[in-house]
Amino acid sequence: MSNSSPKGVALITGSSTGIGAIYADRLARRGYDLILVARNEERLNAAAAHLRAETGVQVTPLPADLNDKAGLAKVEAVLRDNPNITMLVNNAGVGSVASLLQADVEKMQAMIDLNVTALTRLTHAVAAGFVARGKGTIINISSVVGIAVENLNGVYSASKSYVLSFGHSLQKDLADTGVRVQTVLPGATATEFWDVAGYAPQKTSEITMRADDLVDAALAGLDAGELVTIPGLHETEAWTRWEQDRREMSAKFRNARPAPRYHIA
Structure with a gap:
């Protein structure tokens, strides 16, 4: 086995297929060793073997169900205890196109557990070590529906709004520590996400981006120093x-009295 990479180790969740698998390929080709996290052990081992053969980097499969407390704790421990980890890609997530009235509340809870709770706990697990070492990169995969919230299931959209807001807060909390935080907002992307979400035809829509293009654009945004990367948004202004409007409005909330329009004496 080769010596550890000078770039360190990237841990990628949801990495056996789709966007996570493309991140694994691209980061391996950039010279990162990898820890791949996913539920399906067979697919994970196959992906790891393929990447080892193709790139020569060290690839460690870490089977874990992030909706299971024991599985999540196992990955948290690796992030806390392995000082060679220099990058965390929080990619694992699940979505839905069903309206709230049509949705199964237990599935909605599981979505929150994965998209919000697991992402938060994994970020927390790695952040202190990154700060202590003065370097590290956290990439959180949000979605454009974190802004265009009416487009899909409300719980899914809200979970992705959380990821965007969490990223802004992290960037404030970790400023000047040497730790980078990038939030990526994919639009519709051609992956198995749509099969699970219940709308497979979206994969072949004319507005759906290839997963390769999405990840390549996201990494180009990372290289350019973007804090928020939206590959499908052509009008960056x-x-x-x-x-700018959001931040300017924030200062206008600081009033001890209700606005005159409420006619409170």
Whole structure:
């Protein structure tokens, strides 16, 4: 087995297929050793073997169900205890196209557990070590429906809004520590996500992006120093205006009295 990579180890969740598998391929080709996390052990081992043969980097499969407390704790421990980890890609997630009234509440809870709770706990597990070492990269995969919240299931959209907000807060909390935080907002992307979410035809829609293009754009955004990367947004000034307006409005909330329109004496 080769010596550890000078770039360190990237741990990628949801890495046996789709966007996570493309991240694994691209980061391996950039010279990162990998820890691949996914539920399906057979697919995970096959992906690891393929990447070892193709790239020559060290690839460690870590089978774990992040919706299971024991599985999540196992990955948290690796993130806390392995000082060679220099990057965390929080990619694992699940979605739905069903309206709230048509949705199974237990499935909605499981979605929150994976998209919000697991992502938060894994980020927390790795952050202190990154800060202590003065370096590290956290990539959190959100979605454009974190902004365009009416487009899919409300719980899914809300979970992705959380990821975007969490990223803003992390960037504030970890400023000047040497730790980078990037939030990626994919639009519709051609992966198995749509089979699980209940709308397979979306994979072949004319507005659906190839997963390879999505990840390549996201990594180009990382290289360029973007804090938020939206590969499908061509008009970058639209995001700049959105962020400027949001931040300017934040200062206007600081009032001890209700607005005059409420006619409170």
